Amino acid sequence: MREHTEFTYGEDANRQKPEIDAPIEDWNTYIYERDNVAGYHMEYWHHAFGCRAWIKVKRDTQTHAILWVGLPQENPEIAL
Amino acid sequence: MGKYNALSIFWHALCRHKYWQRVWRDPQPKLGYDAIIVGGGGHGLATAYYLAKNHGITNVAVLEKGYIGGGNAGRNTTIVRSNYLLSDNARFYEHGMNLWRTMSQDLNFNVMFSPRGVLNIAHTNAQYDVFARRANAMCLNGINAELLSREEVLDREPIIDGSATTRFPVWGGILQPLAGNARHDAVVWAYARGADQLGVDIIQNCLVTDFIHHGERIVGVKTTRGDIYAHKIGLAVAGNTSCLTSKLGVRLPIESHVLQAFVTEPYKPLINGVVTFGAGHFYVSQSDKGGVVFGGDIDGYNTYAQRGNLPVFEDVIGGGLALMPCLSRLKLLRNWGGVMDMSMDGSPIIDIGPVDGIYLNTGWCYGGFKATPASGWCFAYTIANDQAHKLNQAYTLNRFASGYTIDEKGAGPYPKVH
Numbered sequence: 001m002r003e004h005t006e007f008t009y010g011e012d013a014n015r016q017k018p019e020i021d022a023p024i025e026d027w028n029t030y031i032y033e034r035d036n037v038a039g040y041h042m043e044y045w046h047h048a049f050g051c052r053a054w055i056k057v058k059r060d061t062q063t064h065a066i067l068w069v070g071l072p073q074e075n076p077e078i079a080l
Numbered sequence: 081m082g083k084y085n086a087l088s089i090f091w092h093a094l095c096r097h098k099y100w101q102r103v104w105r106d107p108q109p110k111l112g113y114d115a116i117i118v119g120g121g122g123h124g125l126a127t128a129y130y131l132a133k134n135h136g137i138t139n140v141a142v143l144e145k146g147y148i149g150g151g152n153a154g155r156n157t158t159i160v161r162s163n164y165l166l167s168d169n170a171r172f173y174e175h176g177m178n179l180w181r182t183m184s185q186d187l188n189f190n191v192m193f194s195p196r197g198v199l200n201i202a203h204t205n206a207q208y209d210v211f212a213r214r215a216n217a218m219c220l221n222g223i224n225a226e227l228l229s230r231e232e233v234l235d236r237e238p239i240i241d242g243s244a245t246t247r248f249p250v251w252g253g254i255l256q257p258l259a260g261n262a263r264h265d266a267v268v269w270a271y272a273r274g275a276d277q278l279g280v281d282i283i284q285n286c287l288v289t290d291f292i293h294h295g296e297r298i299v300g301v302k303t304t305r306g307d308i309y310a311h312k313i314g315l316a317v318a319g320n321t322s323c324l325t326s327k328l329g330v331r332l333p334i335e336s337h338v339l340q341a342f343v344t345e346p347y348k349p350l351i352n353g354v355v356t357f358g359a360g361h362f363y364v365s366q367s368d369k370g371g372v373v374f375g376g377d378i379d380g381y382n383t384y385a386q387r388g389n390l391p392v393f394e395d396v397i398g399g400g401l402a403l404m405p406c407l408s409r410l411k412l413l414r415n416w417g418g419v420m421d422m423s424m425d426g427s428p429i430i431d432i433g434p435v436d437g438i439y440l441n442t443g444w445c446y447g448g449f450k451a452t453p454a455s456g457w458c459f460a461y462t463i464a465n466d467q468a469h470k471l472n473q474a475y476t477l478n479r480f481a482s483g484y485t486i487d488e489k490g491a492g493p494y495p496k497v498h
């Protein structure tokens with residue numbers, strides 16, 4: 001269990017970066033548009049004041065409950 | 081329902097206040113309206129009022145999921161200003177200032193608008209230069225701004241730490257003398273009463289859950305109080321906008337974040353105007369009851385919970401104590417949070433679409449209270465005429481795709497930093 005103050009929020013982890021030569025619309029979608037869900041949100045956090053690793057967190061944006069934590073390349077095995 | 085004036089207060093007092101009437105009706109929703117406004121915050125109610133007053137569209141319903149003013153309208157720190165650098169913002173917010181000045185008279189309701197001055201403190205020479213640039217830009221847009229020296233700042237607000245040993249000494253400040261505060265609840269009630277008197281139905285406890293389609297068009301809304309039809313549907317739901325547009329299959333350049341605010345127990349007059357700290361994020365004023373009202377940064381992560389966390393709490397208080405050490409003696413009475421519609425450039429959206437029949441009002445970040453009259457005024461114009469007014473024509477949804485973002489701080493597409 002680590003303190004909240006050790007972490008800084010990154011961003012929505014579901015965003016897919018387009019290929020460099022993808023059409024401008026795809027880049028607009030990637031840079032500006034968000035699902036902004038009320039409910040389960042997959043997101044990145046930075047352990048900035050700790051080991052400096054990035055982690056992936058599934059968190060409920062309505063209750064702040066954390067359902068799953070993993071490394072950026074990981075995904076929860078069961079649908080949560 | 082009578083007009084409010086000194087005579088009516090006197091008469092009601094003589095009658096032992098037995099005959100005051102309810103301030104707006106509590107109607108059953110009708111099956112259809114000419115226009116529906118979703119969201120009974122300041123913006124939604126102001127929109128309905130101006131639709132009726134300026135455009136003669138009175139067959140309007142405002143649908144509010146809880147009670148009116150229970151969202152951000154009732155949770156903000158009530159700062160009203162137009163000290164913007166960019167012309168699109170300056171013109172829009174200054175139009176708002178003009179509406180604020182006459183609001184109590186126009187609505188026959190005391191909204192306690194108090195132009196006590198908004199003072200931003202600079203702590204370094206460089207910061208002072210940036211402020212000077214903003215002050216000049218404001219003056220070019222016809223908005224009065226004054227640069228204050230260190231002495232003038234300390235003279236205006238004597239409780240600011242002016243000692244030689246302070247961590248962030250005051251260098252100077254920028255003052256918008258005609259900016260200030262207003263009573264947030266009164267603004268909600270005033271627009272509700274004004275709209276109701278013109279025939280608008282204010283329907284509370286009415287959650288909009290989905291939309292009714294007719295081909296490509298939206299022709300109504302599904303609500304917890306039944307289906308309601310209208311050819312024009314305006315969304316003014318602040319932090320909840322993405323939830324509604326997701327039902328339309330539209331993703332927005334918006335993230336919802338929580339902002340906290342704080343008020344102390346009532347105290348004797350301590351702070352004269354609105355003051356903002358320049359070396360951290362802290363802004364403060366004193367309510368007419370004496371409570372010291374203050375706030376700071378958003379918590380910084382996506383959330384729809386109307387409550388924040390303690391680290392930001394500590395950060396805000398720390399900023400306050402660095403600027404005004406004597407605040408440490410005050411007792412905190414309450415702390416709360418509201419869900420902000422943070423846009424990708426820090427500026428709002430008042431536009432037609434994104435789907436036929438829908439009109440969008442969102443992206444207020446944490447500065448939408450001051451926008452209440454101008455937002456309602458422009459949104460009503462846009463809905464009535466199917467065309468933006470020149471005051472909101474820059475606030476489009478497609479400005480992100482077309483590259484015309486309105487980014488006061490040049491901070492880029494990171495909602496948590498606006």
Ligand SMILES: Cc1cc2nc3c(=O)[nH]c(=O)nc-3n(C[C@H](O)[C@H](O)[C@H](O)COP(=O)(O)OP(=O)(O)OC[C@H]3O[C@@H](n4cnc5c(N)ncnc54)[C@H](O)[C@@H]3O)c2cc1C
Pocket residue numbers: 118119120121122123124143144145146147148149150151152153154155156157158159160286287288289316317318319320324339340341375416417418419420444445446447448449450451
């Ligand atoms: C702590 C804090 C401090 C702030 N300080 C300032 C300040 O000093 N100066 C300033 O200018 N601004 C400030 N703001 C920002 C300002 O309060 C908001 O930008 C502004 O109130 C938003 O517009 P509104 O009043 O219409 O929003 P709200 O009052 O939030 O209105 C939206 C309404 O929509 C309703 N709603 C949502 N979803 C639905 C649905 N599906 N169906 C029906 N109804 C729905 C909600 O219940 C709510 O009542 C602050 C905000 C907060 C939280």
Ligand SMILES: [Zn+2]
Pocket residue numbers: 047050051052053
């Ligand atoms: Zn770590």
